[in-house]
Amino acid sequence: MIDYAIKKSAQLFITVFGVVTLVFFTLRLIPGDAASAMAGDTISGEALDLMREQMGLNEPLMSQYFGYLRDLVMLDLGQTITTRLPIAEMIGNAIPVTLSIALLTILLTVVISIPLGTVAAYMAHKGRTRLDNLLTGFAMLVDLMPSFWTALVFLLLFSLTLGWFPASGMVTLDDPAMFLSRIALPVLVLSVTQIATMARITRTSVLEILSEDYVRTARAMGWSEFRVLFRHALKNAALPIATVIGLSFGNLLNGTVIVEFIFTIPGIGNLLINGINSRDYQLVQTLIVFYALLFVSINFITDLVYRALDPRVSF
């Protein structure tokens, strides 16, 4: 346990530090900077220089880097370079929105795909493959549809044509009904892909476990098919499934950036896109570090869940 915790935190630290450094320098490799992005074509060279001076962009690169590291350690996220808004507050407002989308998507995915995959596996095990083939077909179809495309189609169909969901409106937790109806379509778009993947993985894992010897033992003890399937098979299949849920979180974060942009939802993803468009180094690098931390923590939690589920893995 101690061994494990030491090893794991060291890994976490190195990963996050690497991300911070990489992001800092690659951002500065992109042509143009915050000042020129803000100024556009209208400002003279001298005025631009003055803006750079004020934004701290004229300092040597390494001193900018170490200054940034120091601020991070002090948990001082600073202000956006362009609009001088406190970054901590901006992220704080955006987090609940993005996390709601992500967690609802996972919930919807788990509730639909695990029973679906389990039943498909059971039927396939008995040699009845119709549901199984349907599931595979659906998964292949979904794999061919990029999420920005699905998002646009859903927007067009459910919002603009059918009018089931509002295409605009305040997204705030103070108005839960509005909040839910605004994030419903993003959640649906993301869930479609996730469900296809998860159902297929559940199906494969459960199918494999159904031919294990201990499943036969459970049958030989006289347990009903239902209990054999959900107690023994699914409990063992939960191990690979938990791992995949954890890993798919990364994809999900990716997806939130796209859907937030298309559905104009003020989440972390939209913040990031605005930051990139305005070359706001401070905002972008802070957001990416935030994503990295989130991603690394999810992996860590997945690992812990796996260890909790499987008594054979010790710390």
Place this chain on the structure above:
Amino acid sequence: MTYQSDLAPTLLEVRGLRTEFDTRAGTVTAVDGVSFTIEKGERVAIVGESGSGKSAMAMSLLRLLAHPGRVAGGQVLLDGRDLASLSERALNAIRGREVGTVFQDPMSSLDPVMKVSRQMVEPIMRNLGLSREAARAEAIRWLDKVGIPDPEGRIDAYPFEMSGGMRQRVMIAMALSCRPRLVIADEPTTALDVTIQAQIVEMLKDLTAEAGAAMMFITHDLGLVARFAHKVAVMYAGRIVEFGPVDAIFAAPQHPYTQSLLRTIPSVDATKDTRLPQIPGIPPDMRHKPEGCAFRARCAVATARCALEAPELTARAGDLAAACWVEGGLRAAPQALEPRRRVAAPLDDTRVTVEINNLVKHFEGRGFLARNRRAVRAVNGVSLRVRKGETLGIVGESGCGKSTVARLLLGLDQPTSGEIFIDGLAQMVFQDPFSSFNPKMTIARIIEEPLAVQNWGDRASRAARIEQLITQVGLEPAHLVRYPSQLSGGQRQRVAIARALALNPSVVVADEPTSALDVSVRAQIINLLADLKADLGISFVFISHDLLTVRYISDRIAVMYLGEVVEYGPAEDVFDRPMHPYTRALIDAVPIPDPRLEAARTNAPLRGDLPSPLDLPVGCAFASRCPMATAMCRTDKPRLKKYRQSQEAACHYAK
């Protein structure tokens, strides 16, 4: 032995059972009209090779077959109720309650993420209608009965925290705890070591007798049958070919298959110049089942009629029933004696091919903390010599370090300390040739591989060498263009031997070379190895847990226990007059395929499991299981010493 007690003694009656597998290549009939009865409290052994349909038959009784297998016909009458026509729901009331099942592989037959308590308690609650507390007490009582030390504590363990032998005890406790009237045991000891096997078999026998339960015991081990069964059913190609009381089957078998099977096992007093009688050919491919009698292609007395009609079971002398057209089976034909083997001249003690001095191999654990870094002490100071043209047999239970010694000999692992001298080249034959071959290579390329690696000869001389090798191991040059998947297990093992011989090695190390093979094919490979040794004069190191085979094939035997050699000497001496109590226990544990000899043996099986190679005892490693251990054994380690002419043992009380 009295086991009939009731007025209506028949417990199970199977009539015309047929099991089919629907495969892409068509329907395979795995069980083809099997009928037999089991009486109350009776132990019936079902004997057969892989593919004979014995497991499919057993699983069909409770419809535990996985797709695409299905029961296609027949009746399974348990006390007159036909299980084959019951609904799944009604059958679930029989499974576990009326009929308990013990499976082959204890490592995979228990749910790995559930505690033993959960797996045991809930079926007891359901089947016996007990409260959770009472069911738990009952489960603990059964764990105690099957010999689990500290059952109150161990019941909350996970299966992975137990050894294979312990898990099989748990399986048996599970199967018996709902007080079934019939126990189906499908190769329950095949995956276990011989001393553990002896414990488990004794226990199964005692506990079912005590509970008055009948047992159906599926096995390929004829020795176990002799130790265990009241009646025997011999299966071949999906049918029962012979059925009857165990004494009659062993004393006067009627079917040619049973007769040949019994002859292929090396007997306790076989001499090295007699070849093992072997059954030619391989069992039929069930996908293309031959017309008529399935055994006729391998049968010495087959007649024209055998090709036309499959014989039914008919009554014979001694309460036996056999399915053969030829009365008396092989006894009908004059017995063709196997030619005697040329035995090498008396051992030439001066030329040593392999010398191992004080070999030590420890596998270091990994981790930041010291307690996680304890070493597994696999080999602890082994010294051995193999003389030119000699076969050294190494025996011992799994975990005794015998396979590690083999790997060290071949340089696959580096020893922690100690020396290995080999005069010439060492080559290896593995247990499972299929997984040691590249499936995409032809047999010719597989045999050529070592030649190619060593840049041996040119293309033409290599081709000639490959052809010579393939005929030397008893195959045809036509086999060279095939792929491993197109050969049978025995043929693949022949190819493995040919490959090992390609570079003219001075010693061939064979690690369990026959244990993955069917009984009827095993004798062919043993004969081949013994012939090669006599003809080529190379040395062999033969590693096996099959003591009768080791005795037959080896000149000298080394018995290993926990990484040490505890006894060493000429094969016959070690076997007939063992000096170390462990050797004696091993030999006692080996079932002898003769029910009269078995009945006369009064052996108490060795107690307990191997100690962990992480914490080896200070004194004699065997002291924890030794019936004659004293205080001295627990503190002083006995050294390997010569007690008799050329026989050595590591025991304070060896004489």
